[in-house]
Amino acid sequence: MKKINQMKMILDSYSVNEGFSRVAVSAFASQLDMTVDELGDIKTIVSEAVTNCIVHAYKEKIGKIYITCTVFENGILRVSVRDRGCGIPDVKKAREPLYTSVGGDRSGLGFSVMESFSDKLSVRSKVGVGTTVTMEKRISGKKYE
Amino acid sequence: MSVTIKRKNDYIYAFIKGEIDHHTAPEIRETIDEALSVSETAKLLVLDFSEVSFMDSSGVGLVMGRYRYATTLGKKIRVDNLDNRNYKIMQMSGIEKIAEINRKEN
Numbered sequence: 001m002k003k004i005n006q007m008k009m010i011l012d013s014y015s016v017n018e019g020f021s022r023v024a025v026s027a028f029a030s031q032l033d034m035t036v037d038e039l040g041d042i043k044t045i046v047s048e049a050v051t052n053c054i055v056h057a058y059k060e061k062i063g064k065i066y067i068t069c070t071v072f073e074n075g076i077l078r079v080s081v082r083d084r085g086c087g088i089p090d091v092k093k094a095r096e097p098l099y100t101s102v103g104g105d106r107s108g109l110g111f112s113v114m115e116s117f118s119d120k121l122s123v124r125s126k127v128g129v130g131t132t133v134t135m136e137k138r139i140s141g142k143k144y145e
Numbered sequence: 146m147s148v149t150i151k152r153k154n155d156y157i158y159a160f161i162k163g164e165i166d167h168h169t170a171p172e173i174r175e176t177i178d179e180a181l182s183v184s185e186t187a188k189l190l191v192l193d194f195s196e197v198s199f200m201d202s203s204g205v206g207l208v209m210g211r212y213r214y215a216t217t218l219g220k221k222i223r224v225d226n227l228d229n230r231n232y233k234i235m236q237m238s239g240i241e242k243i244a245e246i247n248r249k250e251n
Binding site: 016018040043047051097104106112113116 | 202205207233237238
């Protein structure tokens with residue numbers, strides 16, 4: 001796949017940045033002439049991934065969240081969200097619907113939502129090193145609406 | 146983001162406006178839980194999503210948490226006016242098996 005355009009940003013893991021991160025990524029991705037639904041999918045995916053960094057990866061501290069957003073030819077958008085936090089001991093379990101390690105008002109649906117709204121989702125994680133979540137979505141765009 | 150509480154007969158209505166994510170959810174939760182705790186006679190909490198412009202799975206957590214709290218007080222909950230995307234996210238949790246959720250009418 002040939003890269004057409006790329007954006008990188010680094011954010012502190014403050015919850016106030018959740019709104020900013022999804023708006024920033026969707027603004028960059030809007031060059032693909034997305035439909036309202038596709039834009040909503042991207043916002044939701046980014047929001048879930050960034051929230052995971054804040055709630056899980058950097059549970060007791062503030063760390064950096066690295067977001068890379070790449071546009072490829074054929075209208076494919078790839079968003080990767082990386083942290084240097086605690087890591088996930090059991091990725092398979094973490095991806096199970098309704099599983100949450102923290103309780104409270106967390107629904108345990110973060111990964112399910114990301115999977116549902118993207119075409120491809122990969123999770124690489126190492127305890128004590130960090131986690132990278134990468135998702136791809138083919139944007140059909142307004143011309144097919 | 147804002148929450149407006151209205152009471153009518155045995156119902157408590159919570160009109161949520163704006164975006165629901167992990168950052169905004171705690172304030173929404175506090176406002177709704179306070180309304181629940183002071184309304185001894187109310188039987189049903191209606192969460193109105195018609196002015197919710199964005200939500201992620203934190204919105205589901207908010208509803209599930211209110212369901213649990215309302216149940217301890219002997220009250221029921223209902224969710225109204227979800228748009229298609231938010232309805233789909235809500236459904237992933239299976240919440241419709243324990244509480245009524247309704248789509249926005251077009």
